[in-house]
Amino acid sequence: MDDALPAVYRGTLLHFLRDPGRDDDPDAWELFEDGALAIGSDGRVRWAGDWSALPDRHRARVVDYRGRLIVPGFVDTHIHYSQYDMIASFGAQLQDWLQEYVFPVERKFGDRDYAERISGLFLDALTACGTTTAGVYPTVHSVSVDAFFAQARARGMRMVCGKVLMDKQPDAPEFLSDAGVPQAEEQTRRLIERWHKTDRLTYAITPRFAPSSSDEQLAMAGRLLREFPDIAMQTHLAESRPETASVLARFTNARSYLDVYDRAGLVGARSVFAHSVHIDDQDRSRLAAAGAGIAFCPTSNLFLGSGLFDFAAARSAGIRVGLGTDCGAGTSYSMLRTLNEAYKVIMLKESTKPESRRTTLSALRGFYLATLGGAEALHLDDHIGNFRPGKEADFVVLDWTATPILTHRTEIARDFPELLFAQMILGDDRSIEATYVLGHRAYSRT
Template sequence: MSMTAAVCNAFRGSILHFLANPGEAGADHSYQFIPDGLMVVENGRVLALGGYAELHPTLPAGTQLTDYSGRMILPGFIDTHIHYSQTDVIASPGKQLLDWLEHYTFPAEGRFDDMNHATEVAGFFLDELLRNGTTTALVFGTTHRQSLDAFFAVAGQRALRMVAGKVLMDRNCPEFLRDTPDSAYADSAALIERWHGQGRLGYAITPRFAVTSSDAQLAQVGELARNYPEVHIHTHLAENMDEVAWVTRLFPWSRSYLDVYDHYGLLRERAVYAHCIHLDEDDRQRMVDSGATAAFCPTSNLFLGSGLFDLAGALDSGMRVGVATDVGGGTSFSMLRTLGESYKVAQLRGYTLSPLQAFYLATLGNAKALGLDDNIGNLAPGKEADFIVLDPESTPLMARRMRSATTLIERLFIFMTLGDDRAVAATYILGELVHTRACLPSAENLSNE
């Protein structure tokens, strides 16, 4: 193995990443855990990964070694559904989905016709993702074309791998947020041509949900999807029972909510449907057959009282499933907190989500769900070096609890139950440090103050 000193950086710590789905490959063959590991990064990609004792002697003179001994290095978290335009309405009290949209979301999104506002929010939003260890996300913008120009410009300046799209809606929403079937197509096509594939950026065709698009607009969206088969499709599906009933009234010819999207050619690989709570067996099978992904959004579903996603049923059926924060209906940017709530929702449905499965979903599983696993999702040599460092002593309680943990699985469970942004000691993009957090004082120091 050849390593050149000028561009190599090495990182020491406990290293964990996934090679396959623990639920399919079996836990013993699904992940690699190196208690004292070394990862070598060259030109933004993982060059080598292995034990510290084995790899350290091979490092060329001048290699910069960053020592995270006692901490855990993992691939960056991936969020499969989030709204950057709802950053300022997180933690807004209200009723269920449709009322919440009317009273909080739509007024907030109306401000994104201002490019300066969109740029400022995009910067804060991306800072918050990185602070929480999320290095890639599938992101909703607003109906304003400039909201996507702002987002992509800020994300591109930071060399982030992000996928986003302009919201499409021409009915059942405020007039100041409406586009038209023709403008939805034209604006989306222009944004795709400008931004998709620029650096690490990708585009998602983004109808908000079926009730806010007319038949004419959905037909245009389907045409857009046919003309740009390489981009993502991103929307909402079967989140709330009132929403499902509304779809039935608006599209009386459809067999189901999902059938509306399928009718217009929007059910395919790289199509991501947020929520998918109220699906029947036929719809699940159509999701499986098409290769579409369901984005499980536990904190949002609990906060808005939408229902409990059937994770076990989805996995058993063979559906692709990702996990997502869904900020601002979701109540945290933290994937650790999101995994903890995923565990609780699964418990209420009679399924125990293992820590291995949870961390797989947040990393390689979500990369596969987005069709990005050729580049991100684990730390295999050749992958882009987006990674995070978790600190098991980030809070006095976590440090105390970790001292009695005897297995990797137990430590992961503590991270996902007690962890939040404070547990993310560092975040790296293409091997470059973009966020670091000073360690909190130890429990002993705190008690002596």
């Protein structure tokens, strides 16, 4: 077998110990130009450092990736596997887009065979882009969760997923609604029991978003979260202005959209809120105090015209932030393409602030976001996100010469940050030479 463990992967290694911040704090990241990544037979990192310093006890079969960049597997903190069919659907903003394109497709996931087939295609698409962990939305159907988790488990991947909860018309159409709160609770309990902490899987309570859940359903979700404190919670928050206005019109006692979730007991350390574009400082303080995460989804926010996420404000408030592709509203499965758009969204948002306070997204901070930052947002950084000894060895091999323009830009780059920035802006799925899950090759370009 050509990917038998233990093994040592030789190449340029880059990983992060924490957020390098706006000034690329040199203590926050490690770069080994001729590096060695030693993986044990259990698929975990044994040692990472300079090739010349590799201790004898970690010597094993060598896989030679010299001239390529090895980084931890990308973490996509927000994506819908159920929308695999309808990415690139034209011309609508959030709520119309859901009714026109998303719901008719999600209806098909009541069929287990269909859900399994799409799960397989979806996971292939992720690994081909270097993504090894994701916060995934299925549909309202229990079988859509079974199908997805079964496929992810067979591939040994670390994944977060949970049945979508939705029961309030018109934002949950009748053909996609839970039959009642007790039934939705019962199904969720069964799924938690079946899948949570099975191998590398994490269950997430997943109310689609406040408009599509009844008050009783939101309260039930909060009760389950209290009962099972180590499961995750994922939902959408303040994605577009009309959506945010509709939430405030319905929940007249709530101070803000986030407060609706807070009152239901859904704002906790393992909660991840997608988008969070239209929030204020008080919301940011609350999210930071709770230890909750935000999934920043730039391609989706641009595609649906939802608005510009304030990345700098979220990070300076101390909120955990990861990147999400949010496909099918997002336009690419590639985290490199997502970083490219994140850079631009941040530029545009910062241009509205006084010059002295502006920030930009450096390549180092971008790669932090796509790896350890995502793991922190999903509260999985004990397991994944960097090459510390004991971490699960999910990693990606990136090619500096994937396209002619990238090759040229690479050749004339003056230093590593410039080189990495070229990859962040010009790279895409063509840059992914190989993707490894627990030390085993899950994707190879050739």
